[in-house]
Amino acid sequence: MGMTAPVFNIQKFSLDDGPGIRTVVFLKGCPLRCAWCANPESQAAYTQLEWDARSCRGCGACAAASEAVTLAFDGDGSPRVTVDHRRLAAEGGQGAVADACRWGAMTPVGADRAVDEVVGECLKDKPFYEESGGGVTFSGGEALLWPDFVVEAAGRLHDEGVPCAMETTGHGEPEVFGRVAGALDLVLFDVKHWDDACHREGTGVGLERIGANLRRAFSSGADVLCRTPVIPGFNIDASLSDDAVAETADGLAGWVLSAWRDAGRGGDGRPRLQPLPFHQFGENKYALLGRDYGLEGVAQLRPEDVEPLARALRERGVDAFV
Numbered sequence: 001m002g003m004t005a006p007v008f009n010i011q012k013f014s015l016d017d018g019p020g021i022r023t024v025v026f027l028k029g030c031p032l033r034c035a036w037c038a039n040p041e042s043q044a045a046y047t048q049l050e051w052d053a054r055s056c057r058g059c060g061a062c063a064a065a066s067e068a069v070t071l072a073f074d075g076d077g078s079p080r081v082t083v084d085h086r087r088l089a090a091e092g093g094q095g096a097v098a099d100a101c102r103w104g105a106m107t108p109v110g111a112d113r114a115v116d117e118v119v120g121e122c123l124k125d126k127p128f129y130e131e132s133g134g135g136v137t138f139s140g141g142e143a144l145l146w147p148d149f150v151v152e153a154a155g156r157l158h159d160e161g162v163p164c165a166m167e168t169t170g171h172g173e174p175e176v177f178g179r180v181a182g183a184l185d186l187v188l189f190d191v192k193h194w195d196d197a198c199h200r201e202g203t204g205v206g207l208e209r210i211g212a213n214l215r216r217a218f219s220s221g222a223d224v225l226c227r228t229p230v231i232p233g234f235n236i237d238a239s240l241s242d243d244a245v246a247e248t249a250d251g252l253a254g255w256v257l258s259a260w261r262d263a264g265r266g267g268d269g270r271p272r273l274q275p276l277p278f279h280q281f282g283e284n285k286y287a288l289l290g291r292d293y294g295l296e297g298v299a300q301l302r303p304e305d306v307e308p309l310a311r312a313l314r315e316r317g318v319d320a321f322v
Helices: 061-065 085-091 094-100 115-123 126-132 147-159 174-181 196-203 208-220 242-262 283-288 303-315
Strands: 004-014 022-027 048-051 069-073 079-083 106-109 111-114 135-139 164-168 186-190 223-230 272-277
Touching: 004 115, 004 147, 022 115, 022 147, 048 079, 048 085, 048 094, 048 283, 061 069, 061 094, 085 094, 094 106, 111 115, 115 147, 135 147, 147 164, 147 174, 164 174, 174 208, 186 208, 208 223, 208 242, 223 242, 223 303, 242 303, 272 303
Parallel strands: 022 135, 135 164, 164 186, 186 223, 223 272
Antiparallel strands: 004 022, 004 111, 048 106, 069 079
């Protein structure tokens, strides 16, 4: 098969992950555990099974196929299937369990895909890239976990004239980050919080490595777009008041501009940052994986809700837009 990596989706005609019409290659595995993650199936670096209660008939065939799967019944008689994803992956039993379900309630998420296969799938949309100024974006999860795969795939796509981008948390070894970023045309760099303790509480990791890689990206002269998911209660007060906007703008602008100056870019343009409104589009995925979703009470935001933040960031020297 050649070089492979776990891919859980290849999304066509994306308009949100770089310029133009893009194909987004979603890789499994992420070192962060953000409570608001819209792709919880991306976090584990192995194939998982999604269980859809609406299709399940409680026949027990899945549990009979593996001891990593258990079947119980709620008080009203509704079936409840629990999957020990890590154990099932260690056994390599995901396919057997999915095949055992006659009702289509068990769906594997993620599979090893070869570079040849992924590149071939992306090249099917080359006319759309050429017409729109688009290309391919490697996302996840975290693309930095699969550096050889991303570098080789990007090189093959570049040979065909296709621009490539990466959406990244920035949490990777410096050498790995430099090598992968150097193989791409655009780095979409997540900036989730400016305070190390808050970042660690919300994502499970601190800012030291992320900050170092942001400085590295800026100093390389690469095309870098910072993107901040605006999460009420995490990086902005839920009131979205003028004071809340000012506090968040001060924190974000201070952290990004500090990295910009440390990279020697102080007098060279301005860093770009795009605030992204919080949404709950991935909520149902948690139930499919047997996980609790912790942000049910957090209000979804609209683009106009984060425009005041973009404006405040521009006033502080950041090229911000919604």
